Amino acid sequence: MGVIKQGILGGFSGKVGGLVGTSWKGIAVVKTLPQSVANPKTAGQVNQRAKFSNVVLLATVILSMIIKPLWDRFAQRMSGYNAFCSANVALFTNTYPSVPANFVLSSGKMASTAINAVTAVNGTKGVVISWLNDADEGYKLGTDEAYVLVFNHTQETIALMDGVGSRESLTITAYFADNMATSDILSCYLAFRRSDGTIVSMTGYKNKVVTSS
Numbered sequence: 001m002g003v004i005k006q007g008i009l010g011g012f013s014g015k016v017g018g019l020v021g022t023s024w025k026g027i028a029v030v031k032t033l034p035q036s037v038a039n040p041k042t043a044g045q046v047n048q049r050a051k052f053s054n055v056v057l058l059a060t061v062i063l064s065m066i067i068k069p070l071w072d073r074f075a076q077r078m079s080g081y082n083a084f085c086s087a088n089v090a091l092f093t094n095t096y097p098s099v100p101a102n103f104v105l106s107s108g109k110m111a112s113t114a115i116n117a118v119t120a121v122n123g124t125k126g127v128v129i130s131w132l133n134d135a136d137e138g139y140k141l142g143t144d145e146a147y148v149l150v151f152n153h154t155q156e157t158i159a160l161m162d163g164v165g166s167r168e169s170l171t172i173t174a175y176f177a178d179n180m181a182t183s184d185i186l187s188c189y190l191a192f193r194r195s196d197g198t199i200v201s202m203t204g205y206k207n208k209v210v211t212s213s
Helices: 043-074 080-091
Strands: 012-016 019-024 027-032 115-119 126-131 145-152 157-161 171-175 185-193 204-209
Touching (some): 043 080, 043 145, 126 145
16 A cells, blocks of 8 residues: 655655655655556567667666766766666667767767777777867866777677776777777777766767778
């Protein structure tokens, strides 16, 4: 039985009819119970579940290195994890984004910084991401922390940065677990965060084909 604590328009706990009352981060939340579905395996439902499973798998892997610093502080009435998944789920018909340029690594009031160059060579694990010095443009500072993520669409793997670089360093390297191969297709993403965590940038993007040398 549910308990209505603050009148019919107030918060409540437990179950009342088709509603369930709970709270999250001090916010009263009302959820509806799922309706009976005659065919839970329609093409649309299967496709949506696949998208959700794919984006959740990625989010779990990059949670501590990407999502927490770039999303947690700025998510509204949800966790940074959920905000990241919501922003990107439509792209994940496969393991990695179907439209790479639309993937959102970070979304904030600081403008994006364009990736100037990507170095990725056959037989190596490190992808070097470089950008031009754009410190002091708008909200950008030389001490902003750099974050990168690289998808290898050919091998279906990801590379994450080794530590955190700064904007003024003009370069940061991300590493795959295994060596890249010639003609592997990469999608590279770059974002920045103010060193005190108060501002994050939009996402910079560049694609790259791994070279033989």
